[in-house]
Amino acid sequence: MTYIRKPKFANPHIRSNDLGLTHRDYEGSLTTLCGGCGHDSISAAIIQAAVGMSLPPHRVAKLSGIGCSSKIPAYFLSRSHGFNSVHGRMPSVATGANMANKELYFLGVSGDGDSASIGLGQFCHIVRRRINMLYIVANNGTYGLTKGQLSATADPGSRTKSGEESQYDNIDMATLAIELGASFVARSFSGDKSQLVPLIQAGLSHKGFAFIDVISPCVTFNNTDFSTHGYKNTWENYQALSSIDYVPMRKEITTSYGAGEDKEITLHDGSVIHLHKTGSDYRPEDRDNALSHISDYRKKGKIATGLLYINQDQADFHELNDSVDKPLNTLASSDLCPGNEVLQSINETFR
Amino acid sequence: MKATDISNPDYFHKVVDCQWACPAHTPVPEYIRLIAAGRYTDAYMINWHSNVFPGILGRTCDRPCEPACRRGRVEEQPVAICRLKRVAADYKEDISTRLPPVPRKKNGKHVALVGGGPASLTVARDLLPLGYEVTLFEKDRKSGGAMRTQIPRFRLPEEVLEEELNYILDMGVNCRFGEEITSMRELLEENFDAVFVGTGAPLGKTLDLPGYQESRENVHTGIEWLAGVAFGHITSIGRKVIVLGGGNTAMDCCRTAKRLGGEEVTVAVRSGFDEMKASPWEIEDAQAEDIPILNFHVPKRYIHENGRLVAMEFEKVRREFDANGKRLLVPTGDAPVIIRCDDVLCAIGQENSFPWVERDLGIDFDQWDLPVLDKRTFQSSNPKVFFGGDAALGPDNIITAVAHGHEAAVSIDLFCSEADVQQRPPPETLLQSQKMGIHQWSYDNDISIELRHAVPHADKSRTLKDLNIEVELGFDQRLAYEETMRCLNCDVQTVFSDNLCIECDACVDICPTDCITFTRNAEEATLRQQLIAPATNTDQDLYVSGELKTHRVMVKSEDLCLHCGLCAERCPTSAWDMRKFLLNTAKAGSPCQKP
Ligand SMILES: Cc1cc2nc3c(=O)[nH]c(=O)nc-3n(C[C@H](O)[C@H](O)[C@H](O)COP(=O)(O)OP(=O)(O)OC[C@H]3O[C@@H](n4cnc5c(N)ncnc54)[C@H](O)[C@@H]3O)c2cc1C
Ligand SMILES: Cc1ncc(C[n+]2csc(CCOP(=O)(O)OP(=O)(O)O)c2C)c(N)n1
Ligand code: SF4
Ligand code: SF4
Ligand code: SF4
Ligand SMILES: [Mg+2]
Numbered sequence: 001m002t003y004i005r006k007p008k009f010a011n012p013h014i015r016s017n018d019l020g021l022t023h024r025d026y027e028g029s030l031t032t033l034c035g036g037c038g039h040d041s042i043s044a045a046i047i048q049a050a051v052g053m054s055l056p057p058h059r060v061a062k063l064s065g066i067g068c069s070s071k072i073p074a075y076f077l078s079r080s081h082g083f084n085s086v087h088g089r090m091p092s093v094a095t096g097a098n099m100a101n102k103e104l105y106f107l108g109v110s111g112d113g114d115s116a117s118i119g120l121g122q123f124c125h126i127v128r129r130r131i132n133m134l135y136i137v138a139n140n141g142t143y144g145l146t147k148g149q150l151s152a153t154a155d156p157g158s159r160t161k162s163g164e165e166s167q168y169d170n171i172d173m174a175t176l177a178i179e180l181g182a183s184f185v186a187r188s189f190s191g192d193k194s195q196l197v198p199l200i201q202a203g204l205s206h207k208g209f210a211f212i213d214v215i216s217p218c219v220t221f222n223n224t225d226f227s228t229h230g231y232k233n234t235w236e237n238y239q240a241l242s243s244i245d246y247v248p249m250r251k252e253i254t255t256s257y258g259a260g261e262d263k264e265i266t267l268h269d270g271s272v273i274h275l276h277k278t279g280s281d282y283r284p285e286d287r288d289n290a291l292s293h294i295s296d297y298r299k300k301g302k303i304a305t306g307l308l309y310i311n312q313d314q315a316d317f318h319e320l321n322d323s324v325d326k327p328l329n330t331l332a333s334s335d336l337c338p339g340n341e342v343l344q345s346i347n348e349t350f351r
Numbered sequence: 352m353k354a355t356d357i358s359n360p361d362y363f364h365k366v367v368d369c370q371w372a373c374p375a376h377t378p379v380p381e382y383i384r385l386i387a388a389g390r391y392t393d394a395y396m397i398n399w400h401s402n403v404f405p406g407i408l409g410r411t412c413d414r415p416c417e418p419a420c421r422r423g424r425v426e427e428q429p430v431a432i433c434r435l436k437r438v439a440a441d442y443k444e445d446i447s448t449r450l451p452p453v454p455r456k457k458n459g460k461h462v463a464l465v466g467g468g469p470a471s472l473t474v475a476r477d478l479l480p481l482g483y484e485v486t487l488f489e490k491d492r493k494s495g496g497a498m499r500t501q502i503p504r505f506r507l508p509e510e511v512l513e514e515e516l517n518y519i520l521d522m523g524v525n526c527r528f529g530e531e532i533t534s535m536r537e538l539l540e541e542n543f544d545a546v547f548v549g550t551g552a553p554l555g556k557t558l559d560l561p562g563y564q565e566s567r568e569n570v571h572t573g574i575e576w577l578a579g580v581a582f583g584h585i586t587s588i589g590r591k592v593i594v595l596g597g598g599n600t601a602m603d604c605c606r607t608a609k610r611l612g613g614e615e616v617t618v619a620v621r622s623g624f625d626e627m628k629a630s631p632w633e634i635e636d637a638q639a640e641d642i643p644i645l646n647f648h649v650p651k652r653y654i655h656e657n658g659r660l661v662a663m664e665f666e667k668v669r670r671e672f673d674a675n676g677k678r679l680l681v682p683t684g685d686a687p688v689i690i691r692c693d694d695v696l697c698a699i700g701q702e703n704s705f706p707w708v709e710r711d712l713g714i715d716f717d718q719w720d721l722p723v724l725d726k727r728t729f730q731s732s733n734p735k736v737f738f739g740g741d742a743a744l745g746p747d748n749i750i751t752a753v754a755h756g757h758e759a760a761v762s763i764d765l766f767c768s769e770a771d772v773q774q775r776p777p778p779e780t781l782l783q784s785q786k787m788g789i790h791q792w793s794y795d796n797d798i799s800i801e802l803r804h805a806v807p808h809a810d811k812s813r814t815l816k817d818l819n820i821e822v823e824l825g826f827d828q829r830l831a832y833e834e835t836m837r838c839l840n841c842d843v844q845t846v847f848s849d850n851l852c853i854e855c856d857a858c859v860d861i862c863p864t865d866c867i868t869f870t871r872n873a874e875e876a877t878l879r880q881q882l883i884a885p886a887t888n889t890d891q892d893l894y895v896s897g898e899l900k901t902h903r904v905m906v907k908s909e910d911l912c913l914h915c916g917l918c919a920e921r922c923p924t925s926a927w928d929m930r931k932f933l934l935n936t937a938k939a940g941s942p943c944q945k946p
Binding site for chain 1: 800853924
C-alpha cells in the first residue's frame with residue numbers, strides 16, 4: 001500500500017528506439033527521493049536521452065559520489081555499469097575507470113555539495129585532465145541528504161526553508177569549468193526536459209570533458225520563495241542563450257534553418273546539434289564571450305542556460321598521453337608482456 | 352482545449368469504463384474491492400441495488416462491462432467482472448434484514464405490470480418500498496420471464512433464480528400468474544394509475560424452406576422449444592439434431608439438445624464464424640461440449656421421407672465484398688452438403704408482438720411494430736403506459752431490461768406524483784480522497800500482473816447427462832481474491848488542482864503508462880498527438896487543466912491510467928490526489944428528486 005513497485009504495464013504507444021527498447025527498458029529501481037525532487041527529473045531526462053540515442057545500456061558506466069543527487073544512478077539504466085563512490089571522490093574513480101576502458105560512455109552524476117564543497121579539488125583536476133566523460137552536477141544550493149545546510153553554490157542572500165541565509169559569494173560551477181579548461185559546458189534546469197535532454201545527448205557525444213550544471217530544486221529543504229535554486233525563481237529567471245536540438249548520427253537531417261538564425265555543429269561521433277539563436281549575439285565557441293554572458297545575466301538576476309561553451313579541437317586525456325587504443329581488459333598477455341627482446345630494446349634506450 | 356469540467360458527473364463516470372458500459376451502471380470496482388476484503392454480503396447489496404439479480408447476472412449477464420474494461424487495454428484480458436459478481440452471491444450471508452422496508456400504509460397509487468420478466472420485476476422492486484400497490488400479470492404460472500423459460504438450468508440453477516425472484520415477490524407483489532392480458536383496453540379500463548408493459552419479445556421464427564410443410568413436426572422454433580424444456584413438457588429429442596443460427600439462443604439450443612438425447616448435434620451458421628452473434632464464451636462452452644459449428648452453410652431445404660424429416664440440404668458459400676464494401680455470401684459451387692437429422696431447431700431470431708394492444712388507445716407503433724417511446728423515460732404516447740425490456744426496443748438482455756425497469760420506475764413515480772417525467776433526478780455522487788498518509792491510500796494500488804483466471808467447470812461426463820447440473824462451478828474464495836487483485840480501481844480518480852502544481856515533473860516521470868504531459872494547449876486533435884505517448888484512442892477523454900504558471904497546461908490521457916496513485920505519491924504539493932468517485936444512478940423516490 002505504500003511505495004509500490006512501479007507497475008510493469010507500459011503504454012503501447014510509446015516509441016521504441018533502434019535497439020527496440022523503450023524508456024521503460026532504461027529505468028532503474030523506484031526512486032527513494034522526495035516526491036518533486038529535481039533529481040528525479042534528471043534521471044528521467046537521462047533515460048530519455050539514452051533512449052533517443054539508442055545507447056546500448058551495457059556500454060554505459062555511471063559514477064557518483066554521495067548525496068541525494070549521487071543516489072540517482074540507481075534509478076536509471078539498471079543494466080549499465082555503476083560505481084557509487086566516496087563523498088567528493090567520484091572524479092578519481094571516474095578517471096581510473098576511464099583509463100581502464102576508453103570505449104564506454106562515462107556518465108558522472110554528483111551534487112553541488114559533492115563537487116563544490118568536499119570534492120572541489122577533485123572536480124578541478126578532472127576538468128583540467130580532460131577526461132572524456134559527461135559530468136552532471138544536480139545543483140540545488142543545499143546539502144539535501146544531510147537535511148538542508150547551505151552549500152557553496154547558494155547565491156548570497158538565498159534562504160533555505162529553515163531560514164538560514166547564505167552569507168558568502170557562491171561558486172559558479174559552469175564558470176569554474178570553463179576556466180579550468182572543460183571543452184563542453186552547459187547549464188540547464190531539471191524542469192525543462194526539452195532543453196536538458198538534448199544537452200545530455202550532446203554532452204555524451206562530445207569528445208572530451210563535458211559538464212552540465214543542472215539547477216535541480218530540493219523541494220524539501222530549499223524550495224522557498226527566497227531560494228535562488230527553488231522552482232519559482234528558476235522558472236521565472238532562467239533564460240536560454242540558444243535553444244538546442246540533437247540529431248543522432250544515424251538519423252538523416254531533414255529540417256533546414258534560415259541562415260543566421262541557426263548554428264549547426266557536427267560532433268566527433270557524427271551526431272549534429274542545432275542551436276537556434278534566441279536574440280543575443282551569443283558565440284558558444286568563444287570562451288570570453290561565454291564567461292561575460294554568464295556574468296552579465298547573473299548581474300540582472302537571470303540564469304543563463306543552454307550550451308554555454310564548446311571547443312571541439314581540444315585533445316583529451318587519452319590523446320595527450322597516447323594511451324593504448326583498446327580497453328585494458330581486452331589486451332592479451334602477449335601485449336602486456338611483450339617478451340625479453342622488447343624489454344632489452346627498451347633498456348637500450350636508457351643506456 | 353477548454354479545461355475539463357470535473358464537476359460534471361459524466362466525466363469521472365466515463366473513466367470507470369465498466370460502470371459506464373453497464374446499462375444499470377453498477378459501481379463495479381466498489382464491489383470488487385469488497386469481495387477482496389471478504390465482505391461478500393456488502394458486495395452483493397451494492398449489486399442488488401443496481402442490477403437487482405446479482406446471482407442470476409453473475410452467471411448469465413451479457414457483460415458489456417468486460418469488453419469495456421480498462422484491463423483489456425493494458426494487457427490481454429479484462430477482469431472477470433461478471434464471475435466476481437457471482438462470487439458475491441455465492442458467499443453472501445442472509446440478506447433479509449438488508450432489504451428495503453415496504454410500508455404497510457400504501458400511497459394510494461396502483462400500478463399494473465404486464466409480464467413477469469426482469470423488466471417488470473425491477474419496476475416492482477423500485478416502487479414497492481415507496482408505498483405503491485403493484486399487480487403483476489404473467490401468462491405463465493411462474494415469474495422470471497425468459498430467465499426461467501429460455502436460459503437453461505445448467506447455466507442458471509433453479510434455486511438461484513427462485514431466491515432472487517422471491518426477494519421481490521415477497522415484498523408484496525399482487526401476483527396474477529396464469530393470466531394472459533389479451534386486451535390493453537380492458538386493462539386500462541381497470542383504472543390503474545399507470546401500466547408497465549414488460550412482455551418481452553415472445554415471437555420466435557421458423558425457416559420456411561421447401562419441404563417445411565412435410566417436416567413440420569420435427570422443425571421447432573428455438574425459443575418455444577426451450578420454454579417447453581424449461582416447463583418439463585419436452586423431455587427428449589431425436590438422436591441427430593441440427594441447430595440453425597449463430598446467436599446465443601442457438602448455443603442454448605444445441606447444448607440443451609445434447610442433454611436431452613441428441614447424440615449428433617450440429618450447429619449450422621450462414622455467415623462466417625467471426626460474424627456469429629453469440630458471445631465468445633457461449634461459443635467456447637458449446638465447443639467444449641464437442642458440438643461442431645459449421646460456418647458458411649446456407650440451409651436450402653428440408654429433406655423428408657415418408658412424411659418424416661430425415662436430413663437438411665445446405666449450400667456452401669464464401670464471403671466476398673462488393674464495390675461498396677458490402678459483404679456478400681457467394682456460393683462456392685461445391686456440391687450441396689446433406690446432413691442427416693431427426694430434428695431441426697430454428698434459432699434465427701425473435702420478434703416483438705403486440706396483438707393484444709388495440710391501436711386506438713393513443714399508443715403509437717412505429718414501422719417495425721415497436722411502440723414509439725421516449726428513450727429516456729420509456730413513456731409511450733399514451734402518458735399512462737410505459738414499456739421496458741425486450742418489449743420496448745426489441746430483444747436484448749437481462750441487464751438492459753433491468754436498466755429500463757429502473758428508468759421506467761422513476762418515470763412512473765414522477766408521473767403518479769404529477770411531476771414532469773422529463774425532470775430526471777440526478778445521480779448520487781461522492782468524490783472522496785483516499786489519502787491516509789504520505790504514501791498510503793485506503794485502496795490497494797499494488798495491482799497484480801496475473802492474467803485472467805478461468806472459472807472451473809464441472810466434469811462434462813456428469814453435466815452432459817443432466818440438464819440441471821450447473822456447468823460452471825464459480826470461483827472459490829482464493830481464486831476470486833486473485834482475480835479481484837487484477838482490477839485497476841478505475842473509480843479512484845486522479846484529481847488535479849492546477850493552483851497547487853509547481854511543474855516539477857514528478858508525476859510525468861513516475862507514470863508507468865505515460866499518461867501525463869505538460870504542454871502548450873491546442874485543439875484536441877493536435878493535443879492528442881503532442882503528448883509523450885500519443886493518445887490515439889478517441890473514445891477515452893483527455894483531462895486538461897487550467898493554464899499553469901509557465902503558460903502550459905497539464906494534459907492527462909485517461910486511456911491507460913492504471914490508477915496506481917504514483918503520480919499523487921510523488922507530487923510534493925498534493926496537486927494530484929486520488930479520490931474515489933462513487934456514482935449511484937437515481938432510482939425511483941430518489942431524495943434528490945424535486946417534489
Ligand atoms: C435462449 C435465450 C437465452 C438468453 N440468454 C440470456 C443470457 O444468458 N443473458 C442475458 O442477459 N439475456 C439472455 N437472453 C435475453 C433475456 O432473457 C431477455 O432479454 C430478458 O429476459 C428480457 O426481459 P423482459 O423483462 O423484457 O422480458 P421477458 O423476460 O421476456 O419476460 C416477459 C414475460 O412476459 C410474459 N408475457 C408476454 N406477453 C404477456 C401477456 N400478454 N400477458 C401476460 N404475460 C405476458 C411472458 O410469459 C414472459 O414471462 C436470452 C434470451 C433467449 C431467448
Ligand atoms: C566524507 C563525508 N563527509 C560528510 C558526509 C555527509 N554528507 C553526506 S551527503 C552530504 C552533502 C551532499 O550534498 P550534495 O552533493 O549537494 O547532494 P544533495 O543531497 O543536495 O543532492 C554530506 C555533507 C559524508 N557522507 N561523507
Ligand atoms: S532532500 Fe532535497 S535533494 Fe534530497 S531527495 Fe529530498 S528534495 Fe531531493
Ligand atoms: S479494471 Fe476494474 S474498475 Fe477498471 S474497468 Fe476493469 S473492472 Fe472496472
Ligand atoms: S494513477 Fe497517475 S501515475 Fe498511475 S497510471 Fe494513472 S496517471 Fe499514471
Ligand atoms: Mg545539493
